[in-house]
Amino acid sequence: DRAALGQFRGRPTRTADGKAVQLYGNIGSVADAQAVAEATGEGVGLFRTEFLFMDRSALPTEAEQFEAYKAAAQLFPAGEVIIRTLDVGGDKDIPYLGLTKEENPFLGFRAVRYCLDRRELFLTQLRALLRASAFGPVKIMLPLVTRLTELRQARALLEVAKGDLDREGIAYNKDIPLGIMVETPAAVLMADALAREAGFFSIGTNDLTQYTMVADRGNPQVAAIGSPFDPAVLRAVRQVIAAGHAGGIPVGMCGEAAADPRLIPVLLSFGLDEFSVGGSSILAARREIARWGKVDADWVAAGAMELETEEEVRAALEESIRP
Numbered sequence: 426d427r428a429a430l431g432q433f434r435g436r437p438t439r440t441a442d443g444k445a446v447q448l449y450g451n452i453g454s455v456a457d458a459q460a461v462a463e464a465t466g467e468g469v470g471l472f473r474t475e476f477l478f479m480d481r482s483a484l485p486t487e488a489e490q491f492e493a494y495k496a497a498a499q500l501f502p503a504g505e506v507i508i509r510t511l512d513v514g515g516d517k518d519i520p521y522l523g524l525t526k527e528e529n530p531f532l533g534f535r536a537v538r539y540c541l542d543r544r545e546l547f548l549t550q551l552r553a554l555l556r557a558s559a560f561g562p563v564k565i566m567l568p569l570v571t572r573l574t575e576l577r578q579a580r581a582l583l584e585v586a587k588g589d590l591d592r593e594g595i596a597y598n599k600d601i602p603l604g605i606m607v608e609t610p611a612a613v614l615m616a617d618a619l620a621r622e623a624g625f626f627s628i629g630t631n632d633l634t635q636y637t638m639v640a641d642r643g644n645p646q647v648a649a650i651g652s653p654f655d656p657a658v659l660r661a662v663r664q665v666i667a668a669g670h671a672g673g674i675p676v677g678m679c680g681e682a683a684a685d686p687r688l689i690p691v692l693l694s695f696g697l698d699e700f701s702v703g704g705s706s707i708l709a710a711r712r713e714i715a716r717w718g719k720v721d722a723d724w725v726a727a728g729a730m731e732l733e734t735e736e737e738v739r740a741a742l743e744e745s746i747r748p
């Protein structure tokens with residue numbers, strides 16, 4: 426029988442044999458951050474900053490962004506607050522940004538590609554993030570990285586922003602980590618190289634599944650193909666975690682798969698360091714993590730990874746979580 430959820434409130438997140446893992450929340454606003462704190466999440470694994478840019482007619486100022494990032498950071502003094510730079514384009518349109526209509530928006534000018542092109546917009550966000558890092562444990566995360574060059578270019582701009590703040594005498598964390606989302610097949614294939622230069626990885630299974638399976642995440646006609654249970658996706662996830670650890674960096678997951686009780690033993694077996702889930706899933710995820718020790722999780726994962734179809738993997742994992 427599953428233990429009652431309430432008893433997991435405020436408890437450390439540990440596997441059945443006592444290994445600590447980080448359990449964070451996904452947020453789009455400071456109100457969401459408060460909900461994660463109330464649910465006793467230990468930090469933020471994904472702050473989708475595009476929500477600060479939506480439902481308005483002009484860019485948020487540096488001061489507005491700073492206040493939001495600072496407020497989120499101050500809620501988790503002992504944790505981490507991973508803030509993703511603007512992830513626009515694809516399905517996320519913001520009219521005043523002047524994105525042109527594209528035939529294949531999911532393969533187009535979006536996310537880090539857009540930000541590297543809009544230098545002033547990006548520098549403003551980086552300055553706000555750096556300033557917030559003086560008030561709490563902020564980490565910066567780049568969305569939709571496909572090439573090592575993008576990480577290097579972003580790091581160069583981060584250095585520009587730091588130089589500006591130095592000249593202005595404004596405080597920030599000089600060692601602020603700069604990490605990436607791994608959510609494209611190119612990033613999976615280059616994960617060994619990326620791990621040498623990124624401060625951390627966070628696997629975005631929503632996009633990674635879409636791009637690996639070539640199945641639009643918003644199209645119900647191909648939803649069954651775009652499944653995180655597909656062995657192709659699970660092999661990608663396993664490879665990214667191994668590459669991150671070989672490079673000495675922590676690996677988290679902030680896609681929806683991180684909250685799926687059927688996948689939690691597999692992710693634990695792969696060695697995932699950090700799970701980031703919706704605020705309302707935190708206690709349930711903590712309970713699922715607490716059910717699994719290494720021997721059992723390894724057994725389930727090894728069995729699943731021998732299978733070669735989505736249907737078989739999903740059936741096996743469903744069987745494994747029966748109470």
Ligand code: PEP
Binds near residue numbers: 471628629679681
């Ligand atoms: C993802 O792609 O898995 C992810 C967490 O980012 P988003 O859902 O915002 O694209």
Ligand code: MG
Binds near residue numbers: 568631632
């Ligand atoms: Mg994504």
